[in-house]
Amino acid sequence: MSGGRPREACGVVAVSGHPEAPQLVAEGLVALQHRGQESAGVAYRARGGPIRLERGMGLVLEVFPGLVVPGEGSFAVGHVRYSTAGTSDLANAQPLLARTHLGPVALAHNGNLVESAPVAAAPPGPDASDTALVLAAVAESRAPSLEKALESVLAQARGGFAMAALGPxxxxxxxxxxxxxxxxxxxxEGGWALASETCALDAMGARTIREIDPGEFMTIEDGAAPRSRRLFPREAAAPCIFEAVYFARPDSLVAGSTVHALRRRMGGELAAEHPVDADVVLAVPDSSVSAAEGYAAALNLPLEQGLIRNRYLGRAFLEPDPLRRDARVRRKLAVIPSAVAGRRVVLVDDSIVRGTTARHLIGRMWEAGAREVHLRIAAPPYRHPCHYGVDTSRAQRLFAGERPDPSALARELLATSLGYLSLEGLVRAMGGGSHCTACFSGQYPVPVGVMAGATLA
Ligand code: SF4
Known part of the structure; x- marks a missing residue:
C-alpha cells in the first residue's frame, strides 16, 4: 500500500528467438514499471550457454543503467516486483534461478498462490516467496524433464498467477x-514475446497476438511456433477487474479495448449514477484522468488540471511506512488554488482504499476556497482484501470495508457528497463478461485459505 492506494502486483516479460532478448526484456520492464518498483531482474541464455541472472533492488533504470543488460542471449525472462508474498529483499527479487537435477530454470511470477499451492518437502525458508516454493517443488520432482516437472507442479497450483519460465x-x-x-x-520479428500488459509488447516492438488463455500452459522453443496445452479443467474465467480500474497503463489493451477507453466509460457510468451540478471536474492524477474525462464529457462540464503530482520523489516514497503516510501524500499531490477557489468542484478518483489521499485532497480544496467538493469514485467501494497478488491481502483496515454508509464516509472525509460507481455500472463499462470482483463484492472466484508463503511461517 502506498499513500493509501493499492500497489500493483508485479510485471512479467519474456522473449524467445531474438538476438537481443535481454535488452528487449529490459525495454518491456520499463513499460511495466508501474506494476512494481521494489526490484527488477532479467535472466537470459545464449544458444547452448548457461542461464545468467542480473537483478537488483530499485527501478529498472537503477538496476540496468542506460537500460543495458550486460550480456547477450536469444531467450530472456524479466520481472519487476512489488512483494505480495515473501519479504522485500534481493533474495526474493525475481526472476528466481534454480539449478535442479533436470537443468537450470529461471522463473518470473505475477500473483499469489493460495493454500492448495504445491509445497516442497524441503521448503526454502519461512520468508520464501511462493515463486521459491514452486521452484523448490520442481527441484524435488521425479518427472523425466523440466517441462514435465513444471507441468506437474503448476497443475497443483491454485490462486491468481501468471508465470514465465526459462529453461536450457x-x-x-x-x-x-x-x-x-x-x-x-x-x-x-523472428521470435515471440510475453508480457503482463500489451504496453510492454508495444515497447518491445512486438505485435499483440492474443491473451494466454486461463489455464493454458505454453511452450516456446527457438524459432518454432508456440505449443499449448490446458493444464487445468475448464473453469469460468475471472480476470481481475481492478486491472482496468487502476493497475494497467491506459494504453494497454484489456478485453479488446484500451484501458483509457474503458476508464472513460466508467466515468460515463459514474456520471449517469451520480450526477452533480458543478463548475469544474478535476482528476486525481494519473490513473483517474480517463475516468474524469468520461464523467465531465457525460455531464458537459469543464475538465481542468487542478492537481499536480510530484514525479521526482523516487522510491523512498514508496516504502511501506504507515506512520508517514500522510506526509507522503502531502509531498506527492498538490492542489492548484486558482482551479478550485470559489468553485463547486467534482473530484474524480478511481478508488478509496485507506482514505489517506481523499482526506488530504479534500482538506486542501477547502483551504484553497472551494465552495463545494463532491467526491466521485469510478469504482465500487473497495471493501475486501485481495488474495490474488495485490497488497491489500495484508491490509487489515480497508476504509470502505469499515464504513458501509457512503454519507457517513463523506462526512468523515469532509466532502459535500460522495458517490461510488456501482458494480453493475462497472461491469457495464467493461462491456459485460465475467471477472474477479472480489475486492468489491466479497465473491472470491478461488477459495481463499492461508497464503502459500504463510503456510510455512
Ligand atoms: S480481488 Fe480480484 S478484482 Fe480485486 S484486485 Fe484482487 S484479483 Fe483484482
Missing part, C-alpha cells in the same frame, strides 16, 4: 485456471 532451450508460460492475473502473447 525454451520458454514456458502459464496462467491460472481462472485467468485472474494477466499475460499476453506477442510476435516479434
Amino acid at each position: 532451450d525454451r520458454l514456458w508460460a502459464v496462467r491460472d485456471p481462472r485467468g485472474i492475473r494477466p499475460l499476453v502473447l506477442g510476435r516479434l
